[in-house]
Amino acid sequence: MKLVGFIIVCLTGGLLLYGTGELPAWGDPNSPASTHLSDDYITLALEQTEAPNLVTAVLADYRGFDTMFETAVVFCAGLACFLLLRDFRPKKDHYYRHVPTGVMLHVKNEARTVRTGREFEDMDREWVPSDTIIKTVCRILIPFIQIYALYVVAHGDFSPGGGFQGGVIFGSSLILLAISYNLKTLVKRVTEKFLGVFSSLGVLVYVGIGAIAMALGGNFLDYGKYAPIFGEHHIRALGMLGVEIGVGMAVTAVMVIIYINIVSEGRHDEGL
Numbered sequence: 340m341k342l343v344g345f346i347i348v349c350l351t352g353g354l355l356l357y358g359t360g361e362l363p364a365w366g367d368p369n370s371p372a373s374t375h376l377s378d379d380y381i382t383l384a385l386e387q388t389e390a391p392n393l394v395t396a397v398l399a400d401y402r403g404f405d406t407m408f409e410t411a412v413v414f415c416a417g418l419a420c421f422l423l424l425r426d427f428r429p430k431k432d433h434y435y436r437h438v439p440t441g442v443m444l445h446v447k448n449e450a451r452t453v454r455t456g457r458e459f460e461d462m463d464r465e466w467v468p469s470d471t472i473i474k475t476v477c478r479i480l481i482p483f484i485q486i487y488a489l490y491v492v493a494h495g496d497f498s499p500g501g502g503f504q505g506g507v508i509f510g511s512s513l514i515l516l517a518i519s520y521n522l523k524t525l526v527k528r529v530t531e532k533f534l535g536v537f538s539s540l541g542v543l544v545y546v547g548i549g550a551i552a553m554a555l556g557g558n559f560l561d562y563g564k565y566a567p568i569f570g571e572h573h574i575r576a577l578g579m580l581g582v583e584i585g586v587g588m589a590v591t592a593v594m595v596i597i598y599i600n601i602v603s604e605g606r607h608d609e610g611l
Contacts, residue, residue, distance in 0.1 A: 344422030351415075389575045395496050399579040403560035407545055410502075410586050414542050417593035421535075426605035434609075435459045461523040477519035484512040492587040496579040502586025509587065510594030517598070526599065526607050534592045541588030548581050 363370035384396040398406045435444040435453045438460055446453065453459050488509035495501030517525035549559040557564035562578030569577060599607055 341423050344419055348419050348423075389573075390496055390579060392495070392497055395501060395579060395583075398501070399496070399582045400560060400562075400575075403549060403582075406582075406586070407549065410542055410545055410589050413593050414538055414589050417538055417596040420597045420600050424600040424605035428606075435461060461521055473519050477515055481512045481515060484515070485509055488512065488587075488591075492583050493580065495583040496576045502583040502588075503590055505583070506587040506590025507594060510591040510598075513591075513595050514598050517602075522599065522603055522607070522609055525595075529595060531596075531599075531607065534596050538589050538592035538596065541585045541590075541592065544585030544588065545582055548578060548585070552578075 363372075367373065380393065380397055380401065384393050384401075385391060388396040388400045390396040390400065433446040433452060435446065435455070436442070436459065437444060438458055444453065444459070455461055488505045490505075491500035491508060492502055492505030495505065513525060513529060516528070552561040552564045553559055555561075555564040560578070560582070562575040565578060566574045603609060
């Protein structure tokens with residue numbers, strides 16, 4: 340499986356490098372983007388897309404296909420990391436810490452596990468003493484980080500922000516949970532299956548919004564076709580919000596997938 344993933348990555352990278360030969364030179368003043376596209380975007384974006392944020396108007400409307408494939412690239416990065424690094428061999432040794440006494444418990448029987456909670460907690464082989472201050476501060480900060488991430492996603496259509504930025508912030512909050520506690524704490528709360536479904540669903544949300552618009556008789560991401568269903572009021576902004584949510588879901592899940600597989604060498608058992 341790892342060999343197949345490696346071959347797919349090499350072939351995809353070769354095709355992308357081959358395609359760069361058709362692109363205009365860097366900073367070419369005679370390229371299409373410099374001669375007419377930029378002026379049209381600046382002067383007509385608000386009228387045509389109803390999005391006051393020019394960046395969002397370009398990413399979620401004019402350049403909708405490109406942004407969709409960028410989201411697909413993020414998803415493929417997480418999939419490639421999974422295929423190349425995931426190791427399904429069971430872990431033979433388990434390490435626990437008795438919280439009241441600080442005594443380490445080493446269980447060599449892979450079929451035996453200890454229930455964690457107030458009395459016992461998971462620990463890594465190379466144990467670093469848990470710090471109550473760090474854990475408490477992170478527990479307080481993580482919800483606020485996640486709320487801010489949702490704010491960035493929700494305001495991506497009208498102000499600087501969006502799905503990529505909000506997804507990175509939300510994913511960072513989950514990674515902070517693993518750093519402040521341990522990797523097992525994160526894996527128990529956000530399972531591998533959930534992350535896979537969540538990232539796939541994020542891509543499907545983006546593609547689905549564009550595909551349904553085409554089924555209604557419009558172009559890809561022609562948000563105006565949803566007006567008979569949801570009304571005329573801010574229909575394009577709502578459509579862009581749906582796109583940003585899909586991107587945010589995919590980016591969040593892929594960030595966590597890559598982090599877990601890299602730090603644990605694909606074992607999902609321990610790692611910084």
